Amino acid sequence: MSSLIPLDNIGVEYKSHGQAPRKVLENLDLEIAAGEFISVCGQTGCGKSTMLRLILGAERPGTGRVLIEGRELPRPDRHRGYVPQKYxxxxxxxxxxxxxxxxxxxxxxxxxxxxxxxxxxxxxxxxxxxxxxxxxxxxxxxxxxxxxxxxxxxxxxxxxxxxxxxxPRILLMDEAFSALDPGTRAEMQRQVRHIWADTGTTILFVTHNISEALYLGSRVVVLGRDSPEGSSRVIFELNVPDSARNTSGYPLRDEMERLTRLIEGATDGGQREPETVELREV
Ligand SMILES: Nc1ncnc2c1ncn2[C@@H]1O[C@H](COP(=O)(O)OP(=O)(O)OP(=O)(O)O)[C@@H](O)[C@H]1O
Ligand SMILES: [Mg+2]
Incomplete structure (x- = not known):
């Protein structure tokens, strides 16, 4: 199946006045299928919001291409909904x-x-x-x-x-629950998963909260750098199949702990090569 949004060899460099240009993203590849719910994790400053803005069409990559249903879309439109980090x-x-x-x-x-x-x-x-x-x-x-x-x-x-x-057919949410108390946050997580299941919207959801990432996402993608000064790319991916969830949609506790450790390992620099981990059937 062709992907709805292929990100192909994306590079982004920012030039700040009076400073050397800084590469934020480099060699970033990601295939996003229609109807996926992707949670995006990674340390602060690694380029998660930048990646969402590229998909939104609010920014263009320096290298590579972002295609939406086979076309480069240079500006935001109503088919891509966006909840910005600073709304x-x-x-x-x-x-x-x-x-x-x-x-x-x-x-x-x-x-x-x-x-x-x-x-x-x-x-x-x-x-x-x-x-x-x-x-x-x-x-x-x-x-x-x-x-x-x-x-x-x-x-x-x-x-x-x-x-x-x-x-929107594609919904981009950047730390959209960061201001909510835990109870409200849990309720909002349920609502967004319902909306996803009911509408088939493709969702990318940036979060620093790993249990939120695992509950929401059918896939978790981690962005990271090779060195503190380096640029980021996808360093780790993980599928979360329905078989790893209980009837309420929550990942089973053992799996939650195991996957959390895997993601934490990737986020703090333990994982270097792109790797896809399939959950074992439970
Ligand atoms: N318009 C810009 N001009 C210059 N530098 C920028 C610009 N936008 C982002 N950056 C830099 O690019 C890097 C990535 O920023 P981005 O906001 O994408 O990170 P992030 O992963 O979303 O971080 P956080 O988790 O803190 O939200 C940061 O170092 C940031 O300072
Ligand atoms: Mg951000």
Missing amino acids: SLFPNQTVLDNITFGPEMEEFGLWGRLLPRFRSRRKELRHDAMGYLRQMGLQDADAHKYPDQLSGGMKQRVAIAQALIMK
């Missing part, structure tokens, strides 16, 4: 308006708002937005609040709803 909401718009802004702009632009059908479509979108808000565990009353009336975790969930309402 921002429009401060002067309510939660509901923040969520419906994306589809409204996409469908009507600025002037299309004057069209008669805008009002009825807006009503539908606001209805959809309420559904996503509730799915994210927010209350109906939160819909009419402004961002500065929300906690960090609430804002983060609004940012996720903003991405979901576009119904």
Whole structure:
């Protein structure tokens, strides 16, 4: 099967003013199949967010190509949803308006708002937005609040709803649960896995939390460098088949411990060559 998103020999170099250029990614290869849920791990600064922005089309690689369904797409579009690590909401718009802004702009632009059908479509979108808000565990009353009336975790969930309402085929989530308390985080993990199972969306999810990576991902990919000053590539991959999960979808405890050690070994520099580990059947 051809992959939905092949990343082929990707290299990215940043030039900062007055400093020598720095290679962040080099020789990065990754094949992403349609409908996969990939968790992306790796030490801070190794280029995880950069890789997501390449797939989003917000950045272009210096070398290599990122193809989406066989085409190079130079800029973001509605088929690729993005929950950035540093998201921002429009401060002067309510939660509901923040969520419906994306589809409204996409469908009507600025002037299309004057069209008669805008009002009825807006009503539908606001209805959809309420559904996503509730799915994210927010209350109906939160819909009419402004961002500065929300906690960090609430804002983060609004940012996720903003991405979901576009119904993207590819969803890129960059540490999207980092501001949530453990209980809310667990609930959000369940919701995102449900959305993935229901919609077949291809998801890339960056996280520093290994148990989260193992619970969410059907595959865990680790980016890492050869040396502290070096550039990053995929150094480790691991498939997490359904047979390693209990009926609630959680990896079985023994497997969780074993896989956590493998990933930790890779992340702290123990693993050097790309390697794919298949879980044993349980
Ligand atoms: N626009 C930019 N200009 C210059 N350097 C950049 C730029 N964006 C990222 N970098 C550098 O590239 C490297 C990788 O950054 P990136 O944000 O992709 O890392 P990350 O793996 O997401 O880290 P974290 O886990 O801390 O979020 C870092 O050293 C960062 O300073
Ligand atoms: Mg990052």
